[in-house]
Amino acid sequence: MKKTIDVQAAVAVAASEAIAAKTQGTFGVGGVMLDQFGTVLKSLHNNVIRHGLIFDPTAHGERQLIDWYYAERAKGRELPPPHEITIVTSLDPCAMCTGAILAAGFSMVAAAPDTKAGINYNGSAFFPSLPQPLQRQAEATFSYPAVLGSSSYARRGAGAAPKPFFIGKTIAEPTQALCSLVFEATSAGVMDLFNIDPPGSALKDPATLPADHAIVRALKRACPDALTYRGTPQRPDAGLAPYLQQAMARDKAQGGKGDAVALLDAFGNLLLCTHGRQNASGIRTAFMEATRAYAQLRYKLMEGADAATQTEVRQYLGHPKDGTFVFALGPDESALSFMNLGAYGSTMEGALPESNPAQFQYVLPGMPEEELHALCGRLPPLYRNLIRIRPQQVADAALVAALS
Ligand SMILES: Nc1ccnc(=O)[nH]1
Structure with missing residues (x-):
């Protein structure tokens, strides 16, 4: 098999999407979709917020990549089946995106952890939040690559092995730090935008x-x-x-x-x-x-x-x-x-x-x-x-x- 990309390179693309998301004022998260050779099919970022307003609460990077995949196929484009496709995301998927990834049947590689909403919030790659059969599926398809270094961003690899087409299988410490910091810089501010509407008693x-x-x-x-x-x-x-x-x-x-x-x-x-x-x-x-x-x-x-x-x-x-x-x-x-x-x-x-x-x-x-x-x-x-x-x-x- 022809190997074409490092995990690190794919995460770096996701991280630059995450920076673009922060610039837009939405959750600082980005992702890429790769085919079975490691070719980048699509990269995009979170679009929950636009112009300071809630645009689409479901517009997380991973969810949009999946709808993009189905939309391309509906247009007649030949794409490999989901089990040959990998989503690489700068942040651990939330419950929505986890359900979407598992329903569609993609593999997933996550960089930074999300201890509040991430499906791997406890870092175990064991997924106790999921119903049993879905736990097994996630254990077999969700990867948390090792981050080499000695800072708080360093970690051992956990979960499934990334697909064989990846050459290098680790994430560089600064790239992992970037993924975490860009998300953390946006999270509270974006959540605040969900709580600025008038209270029930003031509605008309x-x-x-x-x-x-x-x-x-x-x-x-x-x-x-x-x-x-x-x-x-x-x-x-x-x-x-x-x-x-x-x-x-x-x-x-x-x-x-x-x-x-x-x-x-x-x-x-x-x-x-x-x-x-x-x-x-x-x-x-x-x-x-x-x-x-x-x-x-x-x-x-x-x-x-x-x-x-x-x-x-x-x-x-x-x-x-x-x-x-x-x-x-x-x-x-x-x-x-x-x-x-x-x-x-x-x-x-x-x-x-x-x-x-x-x-x-x-x-x-x-x-x-x-x-x-x-x-x-x-x-x-x-x-x-x-x-x-x-x-x-x-x-x-x-x-x-x-x-x-
Ligand atoms: N994992 C994620 C959390 C929040 N937003 C995203 O786009 N992705």
């Missing part, structure tokens, strides 16, 4: 706006059904069933299992309802579509707008923290479901409001509640201790019956 009801208001028109463009259902806040009822059923049918028509998610605001208004798009990309679940659609709706209304307009948008379209995500199908033990839990965490990036403990609800359970809560209790510290992800079943029996 978009259903009171005239139909030709820019916010209402944007909502309707994102989802024609927006504002046509309103339930009791935090208590979705059977009135939501037809919307979820329609999205489930669309998901099934694409070969899915009926993956559908609705987002309700703090007043109980339906804002949008999405289905999976796995024919476009294997990782485009309904939740990924929902959280992206809502973030981009807010972004488009605020980007380049004056301060008064931005304030108005934030009042009528609050952070999803103060709303309710309603999943037709609850979390299960699959990699895509793990990705969704992580993406939920990446949407929140901070504690949920105490006034809204049931922000994450599902209609039909995907696993017994106790097992689900145990799974959430094993997630890396950010998800377990700060966000405290705790999905619960909707209270309304008629909604459950309607989807059963």
Whole structure:
């Protein structure tokens, strides 16, 4: 086999992407995708923040590389199968990206650790956060190369051996330090941007706006059904069933299992309802579509707008923290479901409001509640201790019956 690249060289490319990400004001993380010969197919960086606004909470480097891979294949480009492809990332993947990488079946090489959100947060390369079969898969495909040196950045190699095409299999200490420092320089500041929206008590009801208001028109463009259902806040009822059923049918028509998610605001208004798009990309679940659609709706209304307009948008379209995500199908033990839990965490990036403990609800359970809560209790510290992800079943029996 023709060997063409050192781990060090690939990490250096990821590190320079990470610097570009910091320059943009988003999480300082970058990544590259390599084929089975070590050829760089694509390099890119985190895009969660643009122009100081949340652009896409799912736009982590690794997740974008995977969607890029599926998009290229959909365009007809011949790319090797996922098991021959390696993602090299400047920072240990979060829960979302871990689920996405495992669902797609890529190999992964990580440089700097992330002790809060990284799947290898404890450094063991043992992955206790993952459901059992996924632990085995990660142990066989996730590599943490040795960093040679004597500073705090030095480490022994852990996890799987990097693919044989890599010539040198270690990371230089300054490059590893760069990956860590660039991320650490951005992390707190970016997380703060997820917590500057008005509190639930200061939000305004978009259903009171005239139909030709820019916010209402944007909502309707994102989802024609927006504002046509309103339930009791935090208590979705059977009135939501037809919307979820329609999205489930669309998901099934694409070969899915009926993956559908609705987002309700703090007043109980339906804002949008999405289905999976796995024919476009294997990782485009309904939740990924929902959280992206809502973030981009807010972004488009605020980007380049004056301060008064931005304030108005934030009042009528609050952070999803103060709303309710309603999943037709609850979390299960699959990699895509793990990705969704992580993406939920990446949407929140901070504690949920105490006034809204049931922000994450599902209609039909995907696993017994106790097992689900145990799974959430094993997630890396950010998800377990700060966000405290705790999905619960909707209270309304008629909604459950309607989807059963
Ligand atoms: N591992 C990562 C954490 C945060 N953002 C990213 O793009 N990647």
